[in-house]
Amino acid sequence: MSQETIVCKQVKKIYKSPGVTFEALKEVNVSVQENELLMLVGPSGAGKTTLLSIMAGILSQTEGECLVLGNPVHAMSQEEKTVFRGKNIGFVFQSFNLIPSLTAWENVSIPLLIHGASKQEAKSRSIEMLQSLGLGDRAEEYPTRFSGGQMQRVSIARGCVHRPKIILCDEPTSFLDHENGENVMQLLKKIQEKDRCTQVIVTHDPRIFDFADRIIEINDGVVKNEKRNQQQT
Ligand SMILES: Nc1ncnc2c1ncn2[C@@H]1O[C@H](COP(=O)(O)OP(=O)(O)OP(=O)(O)O)[C@@H](O)[C@H]1O
Numbered sequence: 461m462s463q464e465t466i467v468c469k470q471v472k473k474i475y476k477s478p479g480v481t482f483e484a485l486k487e488v489n490v491s492v493q494e495n496e497l498l499m500l501v502g503p504s505g506a507g508k509t510t511l512l513s514i515m516a517g518i519l520s521q522t523e524g525e526c527l528v529l530g531n532p533v534h535a536m537s538q539e540e541k542t543v544f545r546g547k548n549i550g551f552v553f554q555s556f557n558l559i560p561s562l563t564a565w566e567n568v569s570i571p572l573l574i575h576g577a578s579k580q581e582a583k584s585r586s587i588e589m590l591q592s593l594g595l596g597d598r599a600e601e602y603p604t605r606f607s608g609g610q611m612q613r614v615s616i617a618r619g620c621v622h623r624p625k626i627i628l629c630d631e632p633t634s635f636l637d638h639e640n641g642e643n644v645m646q647l648l649k650k651i652q653e654k655d656r657c658t659q660v661i662v663t664h665d666p667r668i669f670d671f672a673d674r675i676i677e678i679n680d681g682v683v684k685n686e687k688r689n690q691q692q693t
């Protein structure tokens with residue numbers, strides 16, 4: 461029987477800044493099963509990044525709960541969240557968040573080093589991951605010189621290299637051409653099958669919808685629609 465890897469119950473998020481409050485999520489209920497590839501879709505400003513960040517423990521919800529692998533992440537201290545995320549979650553940021561002073565492979569190697577890999581092992585695994593995304597020959601370069609699509613692939617490599625149980629990707633193909641987008645999705649699908657990994661992918665990109673097991677549409681901070689794709693062979 462499949463298990464629930466992520467359970468969001470009645471999650472509400474209110475952003476507060478002086479003089480302004482904005483309700484970005486209004487009682488969202490979403491569960492993600494072990495080994496499922498779930499896509500979150502919806503218009504700009506719908507709350508997709510907010511929800512993904514709550515699942516990762518990067519943001520705290522205002523109300524409700526989010527259990528990840530059975531753990532109430534919001535109840536953890538900042539340090540516990542960082543350790544938990546490092547151990548269980550690969551996160552691919554919408555804006556990449558690469559470290560400009562590190563080369564491409566050094567950026568990718570960070571999760572491996574956190575997990576105690578030697579520098580040599582981290583380097584060879586990072587380069588291998590970059591090769592699988594078509595960037596093997598750019599591994600020694602600094603990402604500041606890269607195009608958006610190249611930076612995006614470095615960021616995806618960093619999110620997957622340590623084979624986390626959960627991969628959360630925010631718009632992973634938004635800067636990619638058809639061939640590279642397809643390649644990224646095939647890689648994520650392969651990782652899903654090989655590692656029984658659970659993936660949540662935020663996307664606007666209809667070219668990749670067929671890779672999903674299930675698609676949830678969010679609009680205006682609420683779940684509007686849910687569609688299960690036919691079982692893929
Ligand atoms: N730090 C913040 N402070 C105030 N409002 C915020 C903050 N972050 C996001 N918001 C607002 O919350 C809403 C949801 O933002 P979010 O980034 O989750 O949307 P999204 O669905 O990921 O959009 P996009 O597709 O453009 O990335 C938006 O209206 C946004 O303006």
Ligand SMILES: [Mg+2]
Pocket residue numbers: 508509510554630
């Ligand atoms: Mg977003």
